[in-house]
Amino acid sequence: MTAIVLGSAWLIGIYLGSLVSLTPEASVISGSMAGLVAILVRREPALRLGLFCVAALLIGSVRYQLAIPTVDDAALQYYNGQGTVQVRGVVNSDPELRDKRLSVVVEAEQASIDGQWRDLKGSMLVYLPRLSHLAYGDTLELTGRLESPPVFDDFDYRGYLARQGIHSTMAYPRVRVLGNQGVAPLSWIYAFRKRLSQALDTALTEPQASLAKGILLGIRTSMPQPLLDAFSRTNTTHILAISGWNISLVVSFLCLVGGKLLGRRQMLAFAVGGILLYTTLIGPQPSVVRAAIMGTLLVAASYLGRPSDAIAWLAIAATGMTALNPLLLWDVGFQLSFVATAGLALLAPTFQSRLSFLPTWLNESLSATFAAQLATVPVLASTFGQFSPVTFVANLLVMPAMLPIMLLSALASVVGLIWTPLGYLPASLDWLFLSYMIGVVEYTASLPLASIAIAGFSFVLFVPYYAALAFLFLALRPLPISAPRPQNLTRAVPFGRVILVLALLVALAWATVFTMPRDELRISFIDVDQGDAILIETPSRQRILVDGGPGASAVMSYVGRRVPYWDRSIDLVALTHANEDHLAGLVEVLERMEVRQVLEPGLPSNSLTYRRWLELIRVKNIRTTKARAGQEVDLGQGIKLQVLHPSPQTVRDIETDLNANSVVLRLVAGATSLLLTGDANETAQRELLGSGQELASTILKVPHHGSRDGLIDSFLTAVDPRAAVISVGKNNTFRHPAPETLAKLKDVRVYRTDENGSVEVTVRSEGYTVETER
Template identity: 35%
Template sequence: MKLAALVSFWMVGLLAWRLGEAGPALAALLIAAATAFVFTRFGPALAAGAILLAVGGFIVGHQDRDGQAIPALPFDGDFAGQVIEEPLSQGRFNGVSLEVEGADGWEGRSVLLTLPAFADVGYGDRLRVRGGIQPLDLTRPYERYLAEQGYTGRSSFPEEYQVTDSGGGSPVKRVLLDIRREVSGGVDSVLSEPASSLARGMLIGERADIPNDLKRDLSAAGTAHLIAISGQNVALLAGAVLALLGGLIGRYSAGLVAAVMIVLYALLLGLPPAIVRASVMGGVFVLAPIFGRQSNAPAGLAITVVAITAWDPGVLNDLSFQLSFASVAGLIVLAGPFTRVINGRLGFEPSSPLGTVVELMAVTVAATLATMPIIAINFGTLSLVSPIANLLVVPAFVPMLVASLVAWPASYLPAPLDAVTAWPAWLLLEYFRVVTTAMAALPGALLRVDDFSSSHSLPWYGGLALLGWVAGQTVADREPRARGLAWGPAVLVPVLLVAGVYLWLAPASSSDHLRVTFLDVGQGDAVLIETEGGARVLVDGGPDPERIAEVLDESLGFGDRRIDLLLLSHVAQDHAAGAIRVLERYDVGAVAWNGLDAVGPLGDAWLLALADTSSEVHVVAAGDRIVVDGLVLDVTWPSEGQQPARANDGSLVVMARHGDVDILLTGDIEATAEAGLLATMADLEADLLKVAHHGSAGSTLDEFLAATTPRFAVIMAGRGNPYGHPRAEVLQRLDQAGTEVLRTDQDGTVSFASDGARVWLRD
C-alpha cells in the first residue's frame, strides 16, 4: 500500500507535463490532496518522500517533452541514410524507416520513406536518395501517430533511390529477422488464406496481408489486438498460460513456463521496444508467486513502471505501453478475485477443466475491460461486442499461437504430412475468423465515441477498482462440487465438433464440367479455369498479392496449392502483382507470358520470381497453342517480335476452346490491338468474352464486338475504382450487341460452367 502511494505521486508528476499549461496547477492540487491523505495515514516522512517523487517525475517528464522537437523546415535534394527496421509491405508500396544522413537539419533523425511495392530494400541497407523530406504535421492523426513512434518526417516516392551498401545494423537483429522470414514463409506455405495472414500477424506481427474486410471485422469485434504486436497480447499470453497449466503442473511451474513463452514470443517478434517493455511487465505478473506471493505483483508492476518511465518518459505516449500496463493491471486487480468468486459460487475446483475455463474467462474479461477506454480514446470507437467476442476467442489464443508455430516446421515435411500437421492451426484460426466475423456483423457492434477523453476514463477505472475490491472481499460460501471431470473429453468433444463442421464445409475437389471463374480481386484480372479432369489454369493474378491468395485458397480448398499453368497477359500492377505471389506460394507447373515490358520494380520482381521458380517458363506469341487436359489455349495476339507502342496493347489475347465452346480472354488491349486482331482475319467468335481493360472507353469497340458476338461478357473492375470503369459507352455497346453482362464490382466472383456444347452461369 505504501509503495502504491509513492508510485502514484511519481505518475502524477510525470503526467503533469502532458496536460499543457494547466498541468502544473492540476498536479499541485492532486499532490496536495494526496499528501494530506498520506500524512494522516503513514506519517510525515513518507509524505515528504512522496512530494519529492512527484517533483522528480514532473522534471523528468518536462525535459523529455522539450527533446521531442520536429524540424520546422522541409528538405529537398540528395541525402543518404540507413534502414533501421524491416520495411513494411503495405499493398502497392513499402514503408521504410530511414535514419537520415547528409541533410541539413535532419541529421540522425528518423523519417518514413515510402517506396513502390517490390522495392528491393531490407534492414541494414544504406540508401542514396534524391527527393524531399517533409516535417510531420502534428494536427493530422496519422502523422501524430508517426511522431509517437519516433518519426520526425516523411519522404514519399522520391525521384531516385539506390542501395549503396548492405549488411549493416545489428547482427542479432538480422538473425532475428531471418528467423521471422523463415517463420513467415513456412507458415504461408502450409496454411490457406486468411488463416495464413492471421497466423503471421499473431506470430510475428505481419498485419499488412490480412484482407481489408477482415481487418474491419477484427476492429468491430474488438479482437484486432490478437493479431498485432501488442503489449496486451503479452499480458493475455501470460494469463492464459497460467490458467491453462496452473491446474496441471502448479502455479509455480506454470509461471516459469509462461515466463519462457513470453521471452520466446518477444524474440520471435524481433524484440521491438514496446514488446520488451510489455514482456517485463508480464514477467513481473507471472513470476510474482515464485518470488513470494501473487500479492507481490502490484508492487513489482509499480517498480517496473517507475523504472521504464524514468528511463524514457515519452513512453507514456506509446499506445502499446498503455495497453500493456492496463492489461497487466487488470489481471492483477480483477482476474484473481473474479476467478475465486465464480469458482466458489459455482462450486468448481480451481484445477478442474471447468475451473480452468472460469479462469480463462476471468483473464479475458479483466484485460478487455481494462483496455477498452484506451482504445476508445485513441481510435474513437468502442466495440460493444468486444467482451463477448474475446470470451469466445481468447481461451483459444495460446493453442492458436502454438499450433501456428508448429505449422512452421510442418512446412519442411513432405506432402501430405505438411498439411496434416498444419491442419489444427487452420482449424483454430478458422474458428477465430468465424467468431470475429459473426460478432462484427451484429447490429451496433461498433460504437463511435469521438468525444471520449481521459476525463471519461477516470470513473471507468474507478469503478473497476471498486469492483475488484468488492470481489476480493467476497467469501465463497459453498463447497466445490465439480471435481472429477477428465481433461480428455473436455478437449476432444469440441475438437470433433469443429472437425465435423470443417468436413461439412470443405469444398468439392472435382466437377463433371469445365469451370471458368472470374475471381473478384478488385481492380484487376484473375481468371481460374478448371477442367473436368482437375487441371487448373490461372490467367493473371490481380493487383493484390494477398487478395489472390485469399480467393484462390477459397476456391482450391485447404492444403491444395496446385496450379498447372499460370498465364500472364502482361506485366502490369493489376495483373502481375498477384501473379508473383502465386509463383512464390503455389506449386505452379508451367508459366507462359508475352516476354514484354518487364521494367521497373514490378518488372524486376517478376523476372526474379521467374528466375527463382522451378516451373517451366515459356514466352508465347500469336500462333502458339497450349493444351492442358484437353483444354486448348490458342494465343492470337501479339505476333512474335511485335513491340506495341503501348504496354496494354502487348497483352496476350487467348482463345480457350472447350469442345464447341469458345472463351476469349483479352487482357488490357485497346483500340489499336483490337484493330490489329481484326486485320489478322482470325476467328474471334466467342460464347464468353472477358471484356478488355476493365471496361475502359478505348476498348471493346463496335467492330470488335461484331466480330466476337459473345453471349456473355464479364467486366473485371474494382468497386468504386477511380477510373470510372466500366465506362457507360462500353456498357451501351454491349447492350446493343445483345450480350448479357456480369461485373465483378457488382456481382463479386462470377463463375461459368461448360459441357463442351454450351456454357452457362453457375449459381
C-alpha cells in the same frame, strides 16, 4: 500501492504536459524540491507520498515537453516538402515486407544542402518496390522528395508515426547502398525471423500462413484485408498482437526448460535472456514491451520468493515505457494493452468466483473475455467508433485454439528449417486449428449487428464508465473462501477438450467440402484491388490462373481457400502483360505453389518484378509458352481456352507497348463463353476486330479496369456480351471505371469488384449463374 500511485502521478504529469506549457527549468526545480522535502519528511507517510506524487507529476510534464522535437535546419523534417533532396542514413530496423511494397525506417545522418553534405538528425519511412533487397544496418544514399506523413479523415497517420520518432516519408527514391554497419546479433535475429516466416509460408497455405505468422511472430503485413476487417469487426485483433498471453507461454516454457537443465540462479538468467530474445525477434511493439517487462518481473519475483502484484508491475511497466517515450500515452496499442491487462487482473478473479458453478475451462474463458472486453470498451469506442456484441462469443470460441496454434506454428517453423518435408507434419495439424479460428471469426463477423457504430464517445465519458466498472468490481468482488459455493459436478469431465475437438472436426469437414473440386466450370474474378486476377477451375480438376493482381495477399488467400491443403498445384498460369497490377501477385504464386506451365507474352521488361518472375521460371524449370494468336488449350469435356491476341505481327511492330500486346483469351464451354481481355487497348482491340476471329462472348472482362479509352464501341458491338465484369479497386486514384465506359455498358449487366467483391461465374450445361461476395 506506492508504485501504483506514483505511476499514476507520472502519467497524469505527461498528459498535463501536453495541455499546459510549463518551462522545463521551473518544473524540474519544483519537482526536485518536492522530492527532496519528501525524503526529509519520514514520519508522515501520507505527506511523503503526496510530495513524491507532486515531483513525479512535474517531472512527467517536463519529460513530455522534452520529447517534442525541435524543428530547425539540423532536423530532417525541416526539409519536408522542399523538393528533391539527397539523404544518407542507416536502416535501423528490420525492413517490413508489405503486400505491395517494402517499408524501411532510415535513421538520417547527413543531407546534401546546397551541394554540401551536412550532419542532421531524424528518421524517415521510405517506401520501395516490394522486391528490393535491403537489410537492417544497410547504409543508404537516397535521392527523392521528403514529405510530411498524411493525416486521413479516420486516422492520424502523422501522429502514429510521430510516436515512433518518424516525421518524414520518402516514396520510391533512387537508392544506392554504401555498405552495412548493423550490429551483428541483431542482424542474426532478423535473419532468423525471416527464415521462420518463410518456413511457415512453405508449410501452410493462405490465409492460414499469414495468421500463423501474426500469432507467433507478430507479422501482420501479409494478411488479406478482408480477414483483418473480420478480426476488427469482432474485436478479436488482440489475437494478432503479441501480448501477455504469448509472453506468459514463453516464460512458462523457459522456466520449465531452465528448471530441468539449469540451477535456480541460472534459470533466472536463462528465462530473462529468452524473454529479451523473443521480444527482439518479434519487434518492440508497446504490448510486447509491456508483457516482457511484466514477464521479467514475474520471473524475478518467483526467484526472490516475493508475492506477485500485477497492478503494481503494470504501473512500473507503464512508467518505464513512457519515461523512454512519453508519446506512447497516446498510442492505441499501448492503451489497449494496459487497460486489458488491468481488467484481467482486477475483474477476472471476480467473475471466476461468481461463475464457479461452470466447468473450469468455461469459467476461465468467460471470465477473461468479460474482463478484457469490459475494460477496453471505451478505448475501442473512442478510437474506432464501434462496439462488437459478438466479441464475447467470438473470443470464447477462438481462444482455446491459441495454445495449439502457437505451439504447432513454432514447431512447424523450426522443424521446417531443419528439413522442409518434416515441417508439414505439425503444419497439417496447425492448418486445422488455424482454419477453425478463421471460420469462427469470419462467421461471427458476418452476423447481423456484429459491429455497432458508436458516434461521439469522447474522453469525457471515460470517467463515468470506469466509475461504473469500479462499482461493479466492488459489488461483485470475490466470495470469501469460507463462503459456500455451488457444487460443480461437471469439472471432472473435460468438456472444453471435447467441444474443441468436435469443433475442429466440423471445421475439417467443411474445409474439405469447400476445397474439393466440383463437377462444373467455375470462373472467379478475384477482388485484388486495382488489378486483375482470374481463377478458372474445370470439371476435369484443372486450375488456371490468369494474372495475379498488384499484391500477393488477395490472390494467395483466394486460391488457398479453393485448393485442398494437400494439393497446391496450378496447371497453368497465364500472364496477360508485365504491368505490376497483373504480375506482382503471380510472383508469390510461383514461389509457393507448384505451377506446371506458364503462358505469357514473352516481351522484355526491366522491372524488378518481371526479372524475379523470369528467375523463378528458370530456377523451377517451369515449361513456358509464348502466347500467340491461334493457340488453343484443351481443358477437357469440350472446354477450350483460345489465345486471340497478340499476333506475331503485332509483337514485331509494337514490342514495347505492353497494353497493345496484352494477351486476350477466350474461354469456351458449350454455348457459354468468356472473353478475358487483360489491358488490351484501342490498338489491340482494332487488331482483334480485323483478325477475323470469333469475338462474340457471353461475358466480357472489360479491358483496362474500365478506363475512359479502354473499350471502343465497335469492339463492344462485336463481343455483344450479356454480362460484363470490371476488375477495379475501391476509391482508386485513376477514377476507374470511367463514366463514359459505364455509359457504353448501360444495356449490359455489370459486376464490379470494388462494389460486389469477388465475382464467381458457374457454367453448367443449361447456362451460367453469377454469385458475388457482397
